[in-house]
Amino acid sequence: MFKKITIIGMGLIGSSLARAIKKKKLCKNLVAHDLSSSVLKKVKKLKICNEIELNIKKSVFNSDLVIICTPLSSYKQIILNIRNNLKKGCILTDVGSAKVAVSQIVKKLINKKEIIWIPAHPIAGTENSGPEHGFAELFKNRWCIVTPINKSNQKSLKKIINFWKKIGSRTQCMKAEHHDKVMAITSHIPHLIAFNIVGTAANLENDTKSEVIKYSASGFRDFTRIASSDPTMWRDIVMNNSKQILNMLNKFNYDLNKLKKTIINKDKNKLFKLFSKTGKVRKEIIKAGQDINLPNFGRKN
Amino acid sequence: MFKKITIIGMGLIGSSLARAIKKKKLCKNLVAHDLSSSVLKKVKKLKICNEIELNIKKSVFNSDLVIICTPLSSYKQIILNIRNNLKKGCILTDVGSAKVAVSQIVKKLINKKEIIWIPAHPIAGTENSGPEHGFAELFKNRWCIVTPINKSNQKSLKKIINFWKKIGSRTQCMKAEHHDKVMAITSHIPHLIAFNIVGTAANLENDTKSEVIKYSASGFRDFTRIASSDPTMWRDIVMNNSKQILNMLNKFNYDLNKLKKTIINKDKNKLFKLFSKTGKVRKEIIKAGQDINLPNFGRKN
Numbered sequence: 084m085f086k087k088i089t090i091i092g093m094g095l096i097g098s099s100l101a102r103a104i105k106k107k108k109l110c111k112n113l114v115a116h117d118l119s120s121s122v123l124k125k126v127k128k129l130k131i132c133n134e135i136e137l138n139i140k141k142s143v144f145n146s147d148l149v150i151i152c153t154p155l156s157s158y159k160q161i162i163l164n165i166r167n168n169l170k171k172g173c174i175l176t177d178v179g180s181a182k183v184a185v186s187q188i189v190k191k192l193i194n195k196k197e198i199i200w201i202p203a204h205p206i207a208g209t210e211n212s213g214p215e216h217g218f219a220e221l222f223k224n225r226w227c228i229v230t231p232i233n234k235s236n237q238k239s240l241k242k243i244i245n246f247w248k249k250i251g252s253r254t255q256c257m258k259a260e261h262h263d264k265v266m267a268i269t270s271h272i273p274h275l276i277a278f279n280i281v282g283t284a285a286n287l288e289n290d291t292k293s294e295v296i297k298y299s300a301s302g303f304r305d306f307t308r309i310a311s312s313d314p315t316m317w318r319d320i321v322m323n324n325s326k327q328i329l330n331m332l333n334k335f336n337y338d339l340n341k342l343k344k345t346i347i348n349k350d351k352n353k354l355f356k357l358f359s360k361t362g363k364v365r366k367e368i369i370k371a372g373q374d375i376n377l378p379n380f381g382r383k384n
Numbered sequence: 385m386f387k388k389i390t391i392i393g394m395g396l397i398g399s400s401l402a403r404a405i406k407k408k409k410l411c412k413n414l415v416a417h418d419l420s421s422s423v424l425k426k427v428k429k430l431k432i433c434n435e436i437e438l439n440i441k442k443s444v445f446n447s448d449l450v451i452i453c454t455p456l457s458s459y460k461q462i463i464l465n466i467r468n469n470l471k472k473g474c475i476l477t478d479v480g481s482a483k484v485a486v487s488q489i490v491k492k493l494i495n496k497k498e499i500i501w502i503p504a505h506p507i508a509g510t511e512n513s514g515p516e517h518g519f520a521e522l523f524k525n526r527w528c529i530v531t532p533i534n535k536s537n538q539k540s541l542k543k544i545i546n547f548w549k550k551i552g553s554r555t556q557c558m559k560a561e562h563h564d565k566v567m568a569i570t571s572h573i574p575h576l577i578a579f580n581i582v583g584t585a586a587n588l589e590n591d592t593k594s595e596v597i598k599y600s601a602s603g604f605r606d607f608t609r610i611a612s613s614d615p616t617m618w619r620d621i622v623m624n625n626s627k628q629i630l631n632m633l634n635k636f637n638y639d640l641n642k643l644k645k646t647i648i649n650k651d652k653n654k655l656f657k658l659f660s661k662t663g664k665v666r667k668e669i670i671k672a673g674q675d676i677n678l679p680n681f682g683r684k685n
Contacts, residue, residue, distance in 0.1 A: 180602075206602045209679030210666070216679065226599055255598075265595045268585055270602030275643065276577055277603075281662040283632075283639045284569055294566045296668045297556075298527055301481075301507045301571030302578075302610050304666075304675045309603050311666035314659035321655055325647050331584075332644060336637075338584045342576065343633055346626050354622055358615035361582040365511070365605075365612035367597045374605045378510030378517065380681040 084246065085110040089146040091139065091161060093117040093126045094313075095208060096178050097152030098217030101131040103250045106219045116142035118153075125214050140168045148246070151177040155319035158185045162192045171197045174239050178205055180266060180316075181324035182230045182259035190232060199239045203229045204262065205252060206270075212313045223251035224372060230259040267327035272335060274309050274317060275328065281310040385547065386411040390447040392440065392462060394418040394427045395614075396509060397479050398453030399518030402432040404551045407520045417443035419458075426515050441469045449547070452478040456620035459486045463493045472498045475540050479506055481567060481617075482625035483531045483560035491533060500540045504530045505563065506553060507571075513614045524552035525673065531560040568628035573636060575610050575618060576629065582611040 088110040090097045097115070104113055115132040116139050117123050123135040136142035143149050143165045151161060158177070169175065175198050179185055186202050193200055207225040209216065227247040231240050244254045257265075284295045284303065295303060321328060345353045369376045389411040391398045398416070405414055416433040417440050418424050424436040437443035444450050444466045452462060459478070470476065476499050480486055487503050494501055508526040510517065528548040532541050545555045558566075585596045585604065596604060622629060646654045670677045 206599050208602075211679050225601060228599075265592060265599060266602065268588065268592070269596050269599045269604040273581065273603035273607055276581060276607075276640075278659055278662050279640050279643055280574065280577060280636060281665050282658055283636050285661055285665055286635075286639070287569065291566060291569070295570050296665070296672050296674065298507050298529075298566060298570045299669045299672075299674045300526060301509075301567065302574035303570040304669050305606055305610060306574055306577075307662070307666035307669055307675070308681065309606060310662040312659075314656050314663070317659045318652055318655045321647055322650060322652060325650065329644065329647060332640075332647075334587075335581060335584050336640065336644075338587070339577075339580050339633075339637065342580055343630065343637075346622055346630060346633075349623060349626065351619055351623060354619045355615050357583055358579055358613075358618045360586055361579050361608070361611040362613075362615070364582050364586055364597070365608040368600045368605050368608055371597050371600075373597065373600045374608070375683045377683075378512050380609065380683040382676045382678075382681040382683070 084242075084249065085147040087112040087114065087146045088148045088150065089114045089116060089143045090132075091116045091142065091149065091151050092153035092157075093122050093214045094152065095212050095214075095216050096205070096221075097150070098126065098129070098131060098214035099219065099221040100150060100152065100178070100250070101126075102217055102219035103222060105131055107249050109246065109249060110148070114142050114146070122214060129214060131214075131217075139164050143168050143173075145170050146173055148174045148176065151175070151179070154315045155179050155181060155185050155323045159188050159192070162189055166193055166198070169198050172199070173197075174199045174201060174243065176201050176203050176243060178203060180204060180270065180320045182262045184323040186230065186232060186259050199236045201229060201231055201236065201240060201243050202259065203227055203243060203247070204266075205247070207252075208312075210308050210311045220251070222247070225252050227252040227254050228262050229254060229256045230262050231256060232259070263324050263327045267324060267331040271320060271324055271328050272331045274312065275321070275332070276335070277306040277310040278317070280306050385543075385550065386448040388413040388415065388447045389449045389451065390415045390417060390444045391433075392417045392443065392450065392452050393454035394423050394515045395453065396513050396515075396517050397506070397522075398451070399427065399430070399432060399515035400520065400522040401451060401453065401479070401551070402427075403518055403520035404523060406432055408550050410547065410550060411449070415443050415447070423515060430515060432515075432518075440465050444469050444474075446471050447474055449475045449477065452476070452480070455616045456480050456482060456486050456624045457616075460489050460493070463490055467494055467499070470499050473500070474498075475500045475502060475544065477502050477504050477544055479504060481505060481571065481621045483563045485624040487531065487533060487560050500537045502530065502532055502537065502541060502544050503560065504528055504544060504548070505567075506548070508553075509613075511609050511612045521552070523548070526553050528553040528555050529563050530555060530557045531563050532557060533560075564625050564628045568625060568632040572621060572625055572629050573632045575613065576622070576633070577636070578607040578611040579618070581607050
C-alpha cells in the first residue's frame with residue numbers, strides 16, 4: 084500500500100499502529116521515531132518495525148506516509164523539524180483527539196503544494212501508555228474519524244480511508260469543528276468528570292480515602308480507569324479543545340444543578356424520570372456494537 | 385447454620401443470595417417472597433429456593449433469618465406487614481445501600497425485645513436487575529458492611545458476620561452514619577454523575593445524540609453502564625441519603641468549578657498536576673483486589 088511509513092511517537096497508539104501495519108503488510112519499510120531513546124530500545128526489542136531512528140529528520144526521509152502519534156503540544160516543533168525533509172507528495176496524518184487547533188497550526192507551517200495534510204482520529208485506546216501495552220487489534224471495529232481540510236486531495240484521502248479500513252476500523256469523514264464538539268461530550272467531558280471525582284476523593288481526609296479504595300466496587304472504580312489515562316495527553320487535549328469543553332461543561336453543570344434542586348426538593352417522580360431515561364442509551368450503545376453486553380463489562384472481579 | 389431463611393424481594397441481589405445460600409447449604413428451608421407473582425414464577429423455574437410464597441406474612445412464619453432485598457421505600461410497609469408474624473428471636477437484616485434513615489424506621493416499628501435487627505450492605509451488584517441475572521458468586525471477595533444498632537446482640541451479630549463470610553464476602557462493622565458518608569463518595573455520587581452526564585447527552589440535538597452512541601468507546605460508554613442501573617433502587621437511595629449526597633456533591637462541584645477556572649486560565653501546569661495524581665488511586669484499587677488489572681476492564685470490545 085505504501086513503500087515507506089514513518090511513525091512519530093511510539094506510545095500505546097503508535098506502537099499499536101506499527102503492529103497493525105506489520106500484520107496487514109501495509110508497507111515495505113516501517114520506521115519508528117521517538118524522542119526517547121529508551122522507548123526506541125523497547126520498540127526494537129518488540130520487533131514491530133523495520134527501523135528505529137532517533138533523528139526525526141532522518142526518520143521521515145523518503146516516506147510516503149508520516150503518522151504523528153504524539154501529544155498535541157508537540158506538533159508544532161515536530162512540523163518545524165520535519166517540514167523540509169518530507170518527500171514531495173508525502174501524506175502527513177495524525178491520531179490526535181482534538182482537531183481544529185492543531186490542524187490550523189500544521190496547515191500554516193507546511194508547504195500545501197508539496198505535502199498532503201489529512202488529520203485523523205481513531206476512537207480507540209486503553210488507560211495504559213507505552214509501546215509495551217500496544218496491540219494490533221486495538222483499532223478493530225472502532226471508528227476512525229478523518230477530518231480532511233480541503234477537497235483537493237481525493238486520491239490521498241481515499242488512500243488514508245483505505246489504510247484505516249485495512250487496519251480493521253470503520254471510517255467517517257467530518258469537519259474538524261464538528262469532531263471537536265462530538266468528542267467534547269463523548270470523550271473529553273467524561274474524562275474530565277472522572278479526573279475530577281477521583282481528585283475529590285483523593286482530597287478527602289485519610290481515613291475516608293482508604294475506605295474509598297476498599298469499597299470502590301460500588302461504582303467509583305469505573306471512574307478510576309479513565310482517570311488513570313496519560314496526564315500529558317489529557318492536558319494537551321483540554322488545552323486544544325477548551326472552547327467546546329467549556330461549552331459542554333456548562334451544559335453538564337446546568338443539569339447537575341437541576342439534579343441538586345430535585346434532591347433538595349425530594350422530588351421522587353423527577354428523580355425516577357431522570358434515572359429511567361438513561362438506561363436506553365446503554366442499550367443503544369450495545370446494539371451499535373460499541374460495548375460488550377455482559378454485566379460489569381464482563382470483568383471477573 | 386439456620387433452619388429457615390426467608391428472602392423478601394427476589395431481584396438481582398435477593399436471587400444471588402438465594403443461589404449462594406443454596407450452594408453453601410446455609411439453611412434447611414429457603415423461602416422466597418416477592419410482590420410480583422411473575423418474579424416468583426421465574427424463581428420457581430430457576431430452582432434456587434425450596435418454597436415460593438406470595439403472601440408475605442406466611443413467608444416469614446417460623447423463620448430464623450429474614451433478609452429484606454427490596455428498594456428502600458418499601459421497608460416501612462414490609463415491616464408493618466410482617467412484624468406480628470416474625471418468630472421470637474428472629475434475626476432481621478437487609479442489603480440496602482443507605483442505612484441511617486431506614487434503620488431508624490425499622491427500629492421504631494419492631495419489638496426490639498423479640499426481633500434482632502442487624503442492617504447490612506453487601507458492596508456487590510451489576511447494572512442488571514431481576515432474578516434471571518443473579519449468580520452465586522456475586523458476593524465473592526466483595527465487602528459486606530454491617531451496621532449493628534446496639535451492643536446487645538453479639539451472638540446474632542457474629543452469626544450474621546459468619547453468614548456473609550460463608551457466602552464468600554469480607555465483612556466490616558461500622559456505624560450507619562459513617563457507612564452513608566463513605567457510600568456517598570464511592571457509590572452514590574459516581575452513580576449520580578453518571579446518570580447526569582448520560583442525561584446531558586440524551587438532551588443534545590438528535591444528530592449529535594446518535595454520534596454520542598457511535599463514538600461512545602472514547603470514554604462515554606463507561607458511564608452508561610452504571611447509569612443503566614435500576615431507577616427505583618436509585619431513586620430510593622438518593623431519597624434516603626440526601627444529606628450526605630448533597631454534601632459530597634458540593635465538594636465535587638467546588639472542585640469542578642476550580643477545574644473550569646483552570647481551563648479558562650489555560651493553566652497547563654495545574655491541569656497536569658490534577659491529571660497526574662488520579663492515576664495512583666487506580667493502582668491502589670487494583671492492589672487492594674477491588675478491580676481487574678487489565679486494560680478496558682478486560683472487555684473484548
